[in-house]
Amino acid sequence: MNNDILEIMLSEEELNKRIKEIAEQIDNDFRDKDFAVITILKGSYIFSADLVRNLKSAPELDFMTASSYVGTNSTGIIKIIHDIRIDIKDKNVIIVEDIVDTGRTLALIKEEFLKRGAADVKICTLLNKPQARVVPVDIDYEGFEIENKFVVGFGLDCDEKYRNLPYVGVLKPEVYGG
Ligand code: IMP
Numbered sequence: 001m002n003n004d005i006l007e008i009m010l011s012e013e014e015l016n017k018r019i020k021e022i023a024e025q026i027d028n029d030f031r032d033k034d035f036a037v038i039t040i041l042k043g044s045y046i047f048s049a050d051l052v053r054n055l056k057s058a059p060e061l062d063f064m065t066a067s068s069y070v071g072t073n074s075t076g077i078i079k080i081i082h083d084i085r086i087d088i089k090d091k092n093v094i095i096v097e098d099i100v101d102t103g104r105t106l107a108l109i110k111e112e113f114l115k116r117g118a119a120d121v122k123i124c125t126l127l128n129k130p131q132a133r134v135v136p137v138d139i140d141y142e143g144f145e146i147e148n149k150f151v152v153g154f155g156l157d158c159d160e161k162y163r164n165l166p167y168v169g170v171l172k173p174e175v176y177g178g
Contacts, residue, residue: 006170012166019054034060036086037059064080065081090119094140095110107137
């Protein structure tokens with residue numbers, strides 16, 4: 001285990017098993033339908049890579065960078081830094097997110113996609129922290145509900161570090177000055 005990690009919250013095995021189950025759910029719901037999977041970078045890239053490789057269906061894939069999260073505090077100001085290239089008008093869209101915390105990011109992205117004319121927008125998140133919610137968000141596919149703790153690994157970072165850890169872990173408070 002990495003020295004900066006206090007405890008492993010979700011192991012590689014637990015994550016892999018759950019991701020396969022979510023892929024199955026999506027395959028069941030979207031059988032015979034065209035759809036696009038839009039991954040919110042950077043945090044979701046590892047989850048999304050595993051998720052889409054477990055799908056039997058063949059969605060269009062694209063990526064968006066929309067973030068304002070700095071260190072361990074959300075500033076609450078969200079910017080679209082890198083936009084998708086595909087046209088989502090009249091399409092079914094699944095947004096893939098790493099974690100829903102306050103809900104601000106996803107509420108804004110979903111609203112934006114509906115404005116662009118998407119037929120339907122579903123939300124798929126690996127982690128959900130319901131206790132941190134400020135803006136309500138309907139989650140359609142969820143990996144794990146977790147406590148309101150700052151976690152890293154499996155794509156999630158603290159100042160761009162720890163994304164490569166193969167598990168989700170809780171950082172030692174002294175590492176981020178908590
Ligand atoms: P929200 O808009 O507050 O829901 O925040 C969403 C974004 O904040 C996520 O996509 C993450 O990038 C980041 N974030 C929220 N909680 C954590 C955490 O515990 N660890 C790392 N990043 C987090």
